[in-house]
């Protein structure tokens with residue numbers, strides 16, 4: 001039987017020759033992760049279950065990245081609980097502040113999640129690792145607890161939907177714009193329960209950074225995973241980092257898809273998602289003048305080195321508009337350090353942007369840049385739901401890093417070419 | 420497993436930030452999470468809801484983050500069952516794993532109005548609107564999922580496995 005890449009990975013992990021969409025199966029988990037919001041619940045469930053040990057202390061990551069460095073006493077208590085659990089069960093990959101990064105940038109960077117893996121995370125953006133050709137999906141804290149004990153998880157095998165991106169991208173258009181376009185076209189439940197398979201010559205030409213951005217936002221279309229077939233670009237990224245063997249899977253030429261979308265993206269402008277849905281997408285040239293109070297460049301969507309390079313290219317020699325706060329948040333310590341070496345941080349500080357230690361921070365309205373009532377932000381993050389970055393009457397517009405940087409300079413949302 | 424209560428109706432795409440806003444996620448106390456249940460969708464919800472009542476919503480209920488705080492908040496608020504046209508995948512999973520009964524039924528979700536007296540039978544996948552005297556066949560809950568709910572969630576299930584393996 002012909003299978004998609006997702007089906008092949010699941011079949012392999014279920015010790016079966018083949019699996020079919022909608023089947024309920026149990027699979028082996030290669031890697032499991034939790035953060036300071038979800039891990040405490042998982043740890044509670046783990047302790048309630050009375051398990052004497054974890055299934056494999058090298059295949060679990062606990063990452064305190066959301067409310068850290070601890071924003072208040074509650075957050076400090078949550079992280080303390082994680083830290084103590086990690087010590088007690090000798091979890092190899094607990095990332096203390098100073099080593100910590102935003103989880104979905106950190107784990108691929110550290111070579112802990114790899115092509116061909118089944119990865120589960122108690123965080124919806126676990127789908128990011130689909131960019132490596134892994135079957136990676138977000139689950140709840142209880143699933144994480146059960147997987148930490150048994151090293152296994154149940155799934156309903158998803159249907160697959162194929163997205164073909166053809167043509168050539170214009171300057172300042174990248175992975176963020178493509179995935180926003182896709183979500184705008186199919187809607188926030190357009191890929192519900194299903195595996196999004198991102199293909200085509202445009203995807204093949206994208207660097208890993210842009211692929212991560214695209215897979216990251218698959219969940220914004222309701223997808224279980226946003227998977228990209230591994231290739232030479234993937235190999236270059238993982239070969240130096242991988243801490244264990246990995247395997248490349250490819251969809252069969254005659255694999256069955258529930259639906260196929262085929263787009264020529266050659267003429268595309270940068271895309272912006274308007275409040276309060278990542279599916280409310282418009283090309284930037286169709287927007288009226290939208291003044292902003294804040295620009296946020298960071299997150300697991302667009303906080304990687306190439307993202308910061310793009311923002312710096314726009315901000316170089318310029319100043320953030322009076323009355324606008326521009327926050328730059330490198331996603332990991334390694335990215336932070338590399339940005340420092342390349343002089344990007346200096347460009348940001350010269351431009352009068354604030355540069356922060358890695359954290360999710362404002363992305364989820366946690367801390368480090370909360371919006372007041374009536375305020376408006378442009379952000380390179382992935383969600384613009386009501387109240388996502390602060391007050392329920394604030395607004396978030398989602399864009400790529402160059403657009404966010406340009407908008408910080410202009411004081412309203414603009415194309416990078418216009419500053 | 421049967422539940423009966425008054426329906427509270429919500430629209431499509433009720434996201435997890437509406438069910439339990441991210442600003443309250445620095446706690447895992449069910450009572451605190453319950454106190455803010457549905458706060459950004461209907462600030463009055465917790466003043467109106469009674470134990471056993473049901474939430475009825477449109478498509479893609481529980482979209483957004485993977486937070487388990489969402490079904491915990493709903494269950495701790497005393498809601499006995501959520502009926503929706505469709506559920507977001509992670510919410511679907513979390514609800515069963517936390518032992519919060521949910522039923523997928525587009526017809527019932529469309530027809531039931533706030534204040535209707537509703538009965539849900541999980542085993543048979545049947546929803547009865549007593550106010551309007553209409554019965555709906557919901558998508559049946561697979562046996563495996565029913566067992567999860569009956570056990571009270573995934574963890575008791577795992578405990579059984581541990582017992583079998585003798586650890």
Ligand code: SF4
Nearest residue numbers: 102299300360363364
């Ligand atoms: S950066 Fe935002 S979307 Fe990514 S893990 Fe953190 S809170 Fe979630």
